[in-house]
Amino acid sequence: MVNIGVIGAGRIGRLHIENLHHLPATVLRAVADINTSALETIEQAFSPQYVTSNAEDILHDPEIDAVFICAATSEHISLIDKAIQNKKHIFCEKPISFDIEESRRVVKSAKEAGLIFQLGFNRRFDPSFQQVRKMRLNGQIGTPEMLQIVSRDPSPPPMDYVAKSGGLFVDMTIHDFDMARYIMGENIAAISVHGGALTDKRFNDYDDIDTAVISLTFESGAVGVIENSRRAVYGYDQRLELFGSNGAATVPNQPIHQVEWWQDDFIKSEKPVHFFLERYQTAFEREIAMFAESVQSNTPAVCTGDDGIAAQTAALAAARAWKEKKTVYVADLESETIETS
Known part of the structure; x- marks a missing residue:
């Protein structure tokens, strides 16, 4: 089983949370968002082990194997850096960032740390x-x-x-x-x-x-x-x-x-x-299943940081x-x- 923490409970974050909730290979350990009403809804609907308004709680949780970064793009780099520092595998929604040099840097860092880094290009x-x-x-x-x-x-x-x-x-x-x-x-x-x-x-x-x-x-x-x-x-x-x-x-x-x-x-x-939620429902389900499989088997993601x-x-x-x-x-x-x- 892969213990997952999700950072960001907006539209795409909620979609991933719902799919993770139903995926046998994963445990939805935690969800972080600054919107407390969104967290209340998530807690009632999908029963993560805990919710928090502070993403640091997820990033420093030793029980969490991988993080889903579904926050605003402007926050991606900081969250990815901290995930790498804490040895968390990473699923990140696109784009990695608005700065291509920073994107290159964190992808390289994840590789050097031996971490799985998957991008949310669900259409694959x-x-x-x-x-x-x-x-x-x-x-x-x-x-x-x-x-x-x-x-x-x-x-x-x-x-x-x-x-x-x-x-x-x-x-x-x-x-x-x-x-x-x-x-x-x-x-x-x-x-x-x-x-x-x-x-x-x-x-x-x-x-x-x-x-x-x-x-x-x-x-x-x-x-x-x-x-x-x-x-x-x-x-x-x-x-x-x-x-x-x-x-x-x-x-x-x-x-x-x-x-x-x-x-x-x-x-x-x-x-x-x-x-897209209706058109790519199956694709969204399959992409997180493949990510979990990559983490469990320590094999490269189907859609990598590169x-x-x-x-x-x-x-x-x-x-x-x-x-x-x-x-x-x-x-x-x-x-x-x-x-x-």
């Missing part, structure tokens, strides 16, 4: 996406030539969230950059971006955009396209296609239900599920490509210190 654990990757590895697609990812949220986040999100590429597209590397099995070499604040002009107030078409060139020369929007009125739009020399594999949207209604003048099917660095670097390259209106080569950023807005 989606059965459909895993099947596409398996088909690529088995040679069923042939040589990969083109990748298309469509990722559109049902509605924009609140502007107070946008102000501290790090921008579209670090907050949203970072998942797609990780998915691109995971599906293709190689790094992104170059990025160019077209887009703007098309759904809500207030994004301009934060030097941000809500709509983007991102062109990728991979190290092999294969190409890819990521389409992002903060608003899709029909639901959570999550599609993928991998095209290669032997054919293509596609992942369609996941509808609310599979029933189709056929009539003489129309065929009606259901729209996609509303948002994967987090690669996705964050791609996100920063995309931000530069958008601002400077040019193609940016990811390698040019790999030794730079860059902070997001």
Whole structure:
């Protein structure tokens, strides 16, 4: 059994807490959050061994094997440093931080300490996406030539969230950059971006955009396209296609239900599920199960700190490509210190 402490009981923290509560391989030992009402709700619903308003209690608890860092991104580095000092394995939500140099430093420190470090890129654990990757590895697609990812949220986040999100590429597209590397099995070499604040002009107030078409060139020369929007009125739009020399594999949207209604003048099917909690429920469950397995067996995580660095670097390259209106080569950023807005 792996004793877990969760730091941060907001939306994503609560999701992990619920899944940990039901996972046989883990014990939900403690939850920390400064919001006492949130802690009361968690305590009543999921019965952790204790709750606390001080994350230090979890970080210094000798009974805890691993911590889930689900606090605000601005707090990640401090929490990761303390987790490493106290020999806790780490599951961290994305991004690692807003400073790529600091992200690199803590990932290196975790490696040197012999600790498991997993990033919360849950889409790697989606059965459909895993099947596409398996088909690529088995040679069923042939040589990969083109990748298309469509990722559109049902509605924009609140502007107070946008102000501290790090921008579209670090907050949203970072998942797609990780998915691109995971599906293709190689790094992104170059990025160019077209887009703007098309759904809500207030994004301009934060030097941000809500709509983007991102062109990728991979190290092999294969190409890819990521389409992002903060608003899709029909639901959570999550599609993928991998095209290669032997054919293509596609992942369609996941509808609310599979029933189709056929009539003489129309065929009606259901729209996609509303948002990520519904779409990736299975993936969220599987990612924490795999993390627990990595801790128990002392084997590398499926999604490592290095994967987090690669996705964050791609996100920063995309931000530069958008601002400077040019193609940016990811390698040019790999030794730079860059902070997001």
